[in-house]
Amino acid sequence: MLQYIIRRLLLAIPTFFGATFVVFFLIQYAPGGPYEAQLNALKRGQGAEGAASAFSSESGNIPPSQLEALKRNYNVGEPIVLRYLMWLGIAPNSVNDYLVEIGVNESVGGGQRIVVRKDAGGTFKPFDPSSGQERDDWYIDPSEKPNHVWVYQRAVSGILTFDFGKSEQYQKPVWDLITGRIPVSLQFGIIAFTLTYIVCFYLGTQKALNHGSKFDVISSSIVFVAYSVPGWALGAALVVLLGGGSALAVFPSGGFQSPDYESLSLLERIADRIWYFVLPTLAYTLGGFATTTLLMKNSLLETMSQDFVRTAYAKGIRENRVVWLHAMRNSIIPLVASIGGIIGLFLAGNYLVEHAFNIDGIGKLSYEALLARDYNVVNAFTVLTTLISLFGSIISDFMLAVVDPRIRFS
Amino acid sequence: MASQQSTPSLSITQRRWRKFKSMKRGYYSLVLLVTAYLVSFALPLLIGSKPIFVQYDGNWYSPAFREFLAELPLVGSIAPPSFEPGTKFGLTGPGSESEPNYRELKTEWERQGSDNMIVMPFYPFSPNEDVTVTGNKKFVAPFEEDDSGHVRILGTDNNGRDVLARMTYGFRVSLSFALLIAIIEFLIGIPIGAVMGYFGGWIDILLQRFMEIWHALPFLFVIMIVVSMINPTFFLLVFLIVIFGWLGMASQMRAQYYRERSRDYVAAAVSIGVPTRTILVKHILPNTLIPIITFFPFAVVSGISALVSLDFLGFGLPPPTPSWGQMIGVGLQNLSEYWLVVVPFSALFLTLTLVVFIGEGIREAFDPKVFSRLR
Secondary structure (H helix, E strand, O other): OHHHHHHHHHHHHHHHHHHHHHHHHHHHHOOOOHHHHHHHHHHHHHHHOOOHHHHOOOOOOOOHHHHHHHHHHOOOOOOHHHHHHHHHOOOOEEEEEEEEEOOOEEEOOOOOEEEEEEOOOOOEEEEOOOOOOEOOOOEEEEOOOOOEEEEEEEEOOOHHHOOOOEOOOOOOEHHHHHHHHHHHHHHHHHHHHHHHHHHHHHHHHHHHHOOOOHHHHHHHHHHHHHHHOOHHHHHHHHHHHHOOOOOOOOOOOOOOOOOOHHHOOHHHHHHHHHHHHHHHHHHHHHHHHHHHHHHHHHHHHHHHOOHHHHHHHHOOOOHHHHHHHHHHHHHHHHHHHOHHHHHHHHHOOOHHHHHHHOOOOHHHHHHHHHHOOOHHHHHHHHHHHHHHHHHHHHHHHHHHHHHOOOOOOO | OHHHHHOOOOOHHHHHHHHHHHOHHHHHHHHHHHHHHHHHOOHHHHEOOOOOEEEEOOEEEOHHHHHHHHHOOOHHHHOOOOOOOHHHHOOOOOOOOOOOOHHHHHHHHHHHOOOOEEEOOOEOOOOOOOOOOOOOOOOOOOOEEOOOOOEEOOOEOOOOOEHHHHHHHHHHHHHHHHHHHHHHHHHHHHHHHHHHHHHOHHHHHHHHHHHHHHHHOOHHHHHHHHHHHOOOOHHHHHHHHHHHHHHHHHHHHHHHHHHHOOOHHHHHHHHOOOOHHHHHHHHHHHHHHHHHHHHHHHHHHHHHHHHHHHHHHOOOOOOOOOOHHHHHHHHHHOOOOOHHHHHHHHHHHHHHHHHHHHHHHHHHHHOOOOOOOOO
């Protein structure tokens, strides 16, 4: 068992690197990505000041120092593998990058000052201007600007250290933004997850035990409909028909809680939450509802037609005992195996539903970040979703090993 | 010979088809959907702002028919849509160089009592005519008249575009898109899955690792990122969705070929020296048809859902392409105009339900599961 889990975790490592490399390549390297977007913004900025020829050449009329800073910021020119390792937070990345003039006492942030001059060996080194000591923690790169060099510090920070950079839109660290929104998405996710499993387990079992009955046929139609319609679309229709603004304004038209939530009493708060949660939860749940129900039903039906169930009946065991003790243990295996996928579905925050209901969760945050081209947030969300999905599949395999003792790990 | 003719036996395909036909729900869904899809290609003749016939000074024109030809796949490339400037029909003054408003022209000619004649389509509004066209008003409620006195059966949207026209044209766009995606996914997924399952070995391991990586990515969001960088077109979106969509079919096929390759008939074929390609295509493929066929309707459903979701978020087909997702998105911004959401949602709901019913019927006919239960 332990060996199996360790092997499974080791297998996840290459997948993790592969998946994050795709995300990295997509967001950091793609044509039209953040680097080119910034470059074009700089060019446009110059063009607006009157130089119509700004678009003519690759670097346009961007001041060389600005272009250099941009290139250094995105590590353009470094090999792609090194850039990927920097982005991951394995290789050291340059931070606190400053362009300083040689021989001049310059401020480099945080109250620190640095002067760059030649040392005894004739190479440029950073020195502390007050004590005259050489600074080991600062490094120097040559600059294209004459008589200037770049000084910077090195730090290992990247997505593995949860450093996703700063959001351009909110001017806040991305990690803080995301952790601030997680509780909202998580509440919907957990409620939807629990509801899905309770309802699907019960419904699937009843459908299997009454296979072919009127109840089975009618509930099958509902399941088909639930399968075919995307949850957010049903949510949108419900908001228009039952939400605020319509004739039947039963539920709020969106949002997470009432504006005066803080002033309510505990009971009122609970009622308020439920009132706001009904429609989005319905939309959330719809996604996994149909497949899970059918999975449960088919699995139980298949088990019920097997020989050991027949034997159990033949021995005269009561029906309830046969179903719940003999058949059920074998039937819930596929249901348990699907847990990982569904966890991923709910944990990641559903940007479609959150957009439709105007819920300030992670999904809506990332969707709006994408609209605003705030790529650090987009990057963080994509990495996070990928990690959750990988994590989900590990959970699935683990749960499967727990419920199905027949699985031998070789 | 005679005894064979006296007892006509049905091939397995014929029997399955009969079984499918006997299941009314799936069969009628198929008939309805195929009919609706075929009719949707003739949409310019039924719903559109271009007239079916114009008679002017003894000459006959048919802009709608030209439009119909131009929108047919393949034919469209050799028969581009016609453009008749207003001057051709005796219009003068500013704007007469552009396409005339045939509805106005018709009322004008009828008022003059001239011999010239215009026959408009049954419902004379096209999906992309917005407020800039005379008579198109924003937010006309269903069954109400717009400024020019025409009844708008399902109202107009925030740009004065006709909801009924957009809904019907959106049907054609959605279904064409999903069908194309499903077909290409199959064309890619089947050979890859077949190679993985039949040969196994390092190619299988490598591709499986790759598929695991691909599977971990949030595919819709990744597509949105790409679309935010590059302006999307119909075929680019098809390409992007197919990049992720072929996984499902490939893993299905992999399992099938893996199972079949250990069967006796494959061993027999190998031992008499049948080329591997022939074994893959002629011997094994027919035995894997069931998952291929039963999977197809569900691939169409996910194709439509993906397109609608992308359009809803604004990362789908370029505007002003009529699309249900975009319509629902607009409707959510204008909550009091209920028809803006209800109409496209109903269309989406009906279409997807029909496809799922077809899929269920096909699955039942091709892959019947019999559960015996002793109690």
